[in-house]
Amino acid sequence: MSSLRCPFTAKAAMASSMENPVSLGSTSTSRGQRRFSFPAFHPTTYLHSGANCAEFGSLNCVDGDPFAGFSCYEGKSWRNKVLRATGKNANTGEDADDESCDLSKIEEGKEILAQQKNLIQQIAERRKLVSSIKKIIADGKQYESPHIESAAVFPSLDLPWSGEEHDRKYKSGIPSDSYTDSSLVEALKTYSVGVSGDFGDEDQEPNKTTAFVKVSSPVDASKELNETIQSMIKPSSLQTTSDAYSAKQERLDLTEANVDNVNSELRMIPEEMESKSPPLAGDNVMNVIMVAAECAPWSKTGGLGDVAGALPKALARRGHRVMVVAPLYGNYHEAQETGARKRYKVDGQDVEVTYFHAYIDGVDFVFMESPMFRHCQNDIYGGARLDILKRMILFCKAAVEVPWHVPCGGVCYGDGNLVFIANDWHTALLPVYLKAYYRDNGIMKYTRAVLVIHNIAHQGRGPVEDFAYVDLPDHYKNLFTLYDPVGGHHFNIFAAGLKTADRIVTVSHGYAWELKTLEGGWGLHGIISENDRKLRGIVNGIDAKEWNPKFDVHLKSDGYTNYSLETLQTGKPQCKAALQRELGLPVCDTIPLVAFIGRLDNQKGVDLIAEAIPWMVGQDVQLIMLGSGRPDLEEMLRWFESQHNDKVRGWVGFSVKMAHRITAGTDVLLMPSKFEPCGLNQLYAMMYGTVPVVHATGGLRDTVQQFDPFKESGLAGTMLLNITRKSLLQPSISDFPRTLIFLIAAERLVIDVENTT
Numbered sequence: 001m002s003s004l005r006c007p008f009t010a011k012a013a014m015a016s017s018m019e020n021p022v023s024l025g026s027t028s029t030s031r032g033q034r035r036f037s038f039p040a041f042h043p044t045t046y047l048h049s050g051a052n053c054a055e056f057g058s059l060n061c062v063d064g065d066p067f068a069g070f071s072c073y074e075g076k077s078w079r080n081k082v083l084r085a086t087g088k089n090a091n092t093g094e095d096a097d098d099e100s101c102d103l104s105k106i107e108e109g110k111e112i113l114a115q116q117k118n119l120i121q122q123i124a125e126r127r128k129l130v131s132s133i134k135k136i137i138a139d140g141k142q143y144e145s146p147h148i149e150s151a152a153v154f155p156s157l158d159l160p161w162s163g164e165e166h167d168r169k170y171k172s173g174i175p176s177d178s179y180t181d182s183s184l185v186e187a188l189k190t191y192s193v194g195v196s197g198d199f200g201d202e203d204q205e206p207n208k209t210t211a212f213v214k215v216s217s218p219v220d221a222s223k224e225l226n227e228t229i230q231s232m233i234k235p236s237s238l239q240t241t242s243d244a245y246s247a248k249q250e251r252l253d254l255t256e257a258n259v260d261n262v263n264s265e266l267r268m269i270p271e272e273m274e275s276k277s278p279p280l281a282g283d284n285v286m287n288v289i290m291v292a293a294e295c296a297p298w299s300k301t302g303g304l305g306d307v308a309g310a311l312p313k314a315l316a317r318r319g320h321r322v323m324v325v326a327p328l329y330g331n332y333h334e335a336q337e338t339g340a341r342k343r344y345k346v347d348g349q350d351v352e353v354t355y356f357h358a359y360i361d362g363v364d365f366v367f368m369e370s371p372m373f374r375h376c377q378n379d380i381y382g383g384a385r386l387d388i389l390k391r392m393i394l395f396c397k398a399a400v401e402v403p404w405h406v407p408c409g410g411v412c413y414g415d416g417n418l419v420f421i422a423n424d425w426h427t428a429l430l431p432v433y434l435k436a437y438y439r440d441n442g443i444m445k446y447t448r449a450v451l452v453i454h455n456i457a458h459q460g461r462g463p464v465e466d467f468a469y470v471d472l473p474d475h476y477k478n479l480f481t482l483y484d485p486v487g488g489h490h491f492n493i494f495a496a497g498l499k500t501a502d503r504i505v506t507v508s509h510g511y512a513w514e515l516k517t518l519e520g521g522w523g524l525h526g527i528i529s530e531n532d533r534k535l536r537g538i539v540n541g542i543d544a545k546e547w548n549p550k551f552d553v554h555l556k557s558d559g560y561t562n563y564s565l566e567t568l569q570t571g572k573p574q575c576k577a578a579l580q581r582e583l584g585l586p587v588c589d590t591i592p593l594v595a596f597i598g599r600l601d602n603q604k605g606v607d608l609i610a611e612a613i614p615w616m617v618g619q620d621v622q623l624i625m626l627g628s629g630r631p632d633l634e635e636m637l638r639w640f641e642s643q644h645n646d647k648v649r650g651w652v653g654f655s656v657k658m659a660h661r662i663t664a665g666t667d668v669l670l671m672p673s674k675f676e677p678c679g680l681n682q683l684y685a686m687m688y689g690t691v692p693v694v695h696a697t698g699g700l701r702d703t704v705q706q707f708d709p710f711k712e713s714g715l716a717g718t719m720l721l722n723i724t725r726k727s728l729l730q731p732s733i734s735d736f737p738r739t740l741i742f743l744i745a746a747e748r749l750v751i752d753v754e755n756t757t
């Protein structure tokens with residue numbers, strides 16, 4: 001008992017603890033460590049009851065002290081308190097004088113005794129939990145990486161036990177007792193948003209405000225959804241395990257309506273998040289491991305980084321145990337070394353990885369350090385093709401084993417109710433390794449892998465000979481081999497991932513459709529169509545805390561200001577003026593300010609903007625472009641700025657701060673993307689009351705409601721291209737200025753209306 005740290009004085013603790021029972025169910029501490037979920041109980045009384053806290057060392061998250069941060073007493077003080085309260089002499093334990101034993105003390109004593117009884121029961125339950133976790137840890141230590149055991153191509157063949165034995169050892173593990181595939185779908189749906197639902201405030205005249213998105217209240221819909229799913233997956237007690245499993249798989253076929261009813265929790269503003277907690281996963285709690293090559297705020301080149309940083313937090317809020325695995329490219333001060341180290345074969349060489357861990361907002365962030373990832377911070381997809389391939393091979397081989405080797409909050413995830421979420425081609429090898437090394441050998445039989453397509457244009461292509469690097473048996477070669485007119489016979493990692501993944505998710509309904517077309521599938525349309533039954537479009541959500549003009553940390557200085565729907569009329573013009581001033585443009589509220597933010601490549605339609613610039617600079621308009629990528633497009637930005645210094649700013653580089661400030665300060669955000677799986681900038685724009693002008697393609701069409709000047713409905717502008725699906729992907733350049741004229745006219749109207757009221 002004396003080894004326990006007692007951060008509170010006895011007096012303070014007495015004052016607070018008697019009145020405020022502390023919930024040990026808290027999942028985070030001041031040190032950001034995970035705690036296990038226990039029912040609320042009185043910690044001080046608990047200690048008095050004689051339980052040995054050291055026993056919780058195995059649950060321990062912080063320096064051997066599982067309860068660090070909770071007030072606790074020396075047992076003696078509590079003994080005295082209880083004795084006094086029950087009318088005993090604190091020193092002798094004998095009956096105290098009658099006069100010191102008044103009625104209220106007796107009552108108090110009874111209460112404490114009742115609490116003690118209750119606690120003894122809780123302790124017994126917890127002891128059971130502790131010993132089962134201890135067992136898992138002990139078992140986990142026996143497990144050695146198959147990759148190190150043998151240099152053989154098929155490491156899992158060397159695994160120390162059969163699948164059945166493995167199941168026996170681990171399936172009972174963490175923390176739920178039956179795998180439910182359906183809960184994965186439910187888990188994924190947690191993240192999706194009903195962006196196309198509510199736009200704007202009903203009380204607001206549509207032409208009077210810009211596109212300030214009314215945050216929808218998804219709780220009812222998602223509660224309903226949760227109930228529907230739970231009823232679908234509830235296994236019958238009469239079924240055998242395998243029967244139940246296949247029955248669950250059948251029940252997985254959720255209706256489109258259910259998927260559309262997805263929870264838009266991520267779009268809730270923080271107050272709403274607090275007042276309306278999201279529907280919990282309930283019985284369908286899962287261990288979810290998101291594996292991504294980038295994760296904001298530590299590493300980000302685009303939307304994947306944003307999603308990998310935001311989606312897991314939303315899943316964790318639903319009650320899932322969630323981990324993100326990403327490479328460690330630089331020094332991340334939040335992350336602590338775990339002590340776990342493993343070696344994996346890559347191109348015949350042993351490569352060591354060490355693991356770092358941070359627990360933030362309910363999510364375990366695990367960073368994988370290796371010489372292969374070091375110093376890539378500013379160019380994470382850079383280098384020679386083979387170097388990138390080897391990095392991703394290492395990443396995926398190691399990521400599959402993270403649930404065994406990396407303790408998070410003291411306990412590894414194990415494979416109970418486990419689902420991996422792999423993202424894009426970089427991690428498309430993960431479902432392949434999961435199958436080839438493990439599931440084919442009866443291990444991790446119930447672990448599932450979802451592959452998310454954020455952008456099909458990048459596929460991990462190479463010559464057929466690249467197959468030799470991935471360390472897979474010959475019969476896996478076919479999965480990777482693809483023929484198309486562009487690549488001929490080639491090696492394609494995305495193709496193999498799509499074929500082996502249990503589910504394929506893409507980031508909008510529109511893109512799910514486009515992926516199956518010749519123009520949208522980039523050579524993989526055939527494979528995607530063949531796997532249509534596994535495919536689901538779920539619209540991206542955003543981190544509504546990070547991207548919220550009310551709380552945006554980048555709007556707190558340099559003349560910017562935070563604003564909300566209520567203060568939009570003053571806040572947004574102030575941000576616009578600050579932006580104009582910061583970039584050295586004439587400060588004028590009535591000049592429409594138009595902006596572009598994004599990667600400078602073919603996808604984003606920057607060339608369409610370039611075509612329009614000569615016309616635009618003839619108008620009373622200002623243009624800001626922030627981007628990095630293709631050197632010729634970067635040069636183009638600089639050139640336009642130099643030619644039209646009073647109207648155009650071309651910021652070449654990657655600046656999160658500027659992205660936030662531009663989103664807040666600009667009137668119009670251009671997204672003339674030739675294709676766009678979802679797009680996040682238009683969602684951010686709508687949060688900030690900025691009109692998105694988008695090409696009606698993929699996720700842009702799904703999320704942006706067209707402004708109709710006749711009905712005065714809709715809050716944004718999609719490009720008015722009256723074209724077929726095919727030409728949607730190759731928009732006519734000449735249509736673009738017309739759209740812009742329309743939008744600028746609409747914007748002027750907005751400004752004029754505001755000025756006259």
Ligand SMILES: Nc1ncnc2c1ncn2[C@@H]1O[C@H](COP(=O)(O)OP(=O)(O)O[C@H]2O[C@H](CO)[C@@H](O)[C@H](O)[C@H]2O)[C@@H](O)[C@H]1O
Nearest residue numbers: 302303454598599627653654655656659677678679680681
């Ligand atoms: N120079 C710069 N400086 C600062 N920030 C910059 C920047 N350039 C881009 N960004 C930021 O990067 C993100 C870009 O996200 P997008 O979704 O628009 O595009 P991306 O094509 O990268 O993502 C892919 O994945 C996402 C996620 O699924 C899909 O939405 C999308 O359609 C798909 O192409 C935004 O947060 C944006 O602000």
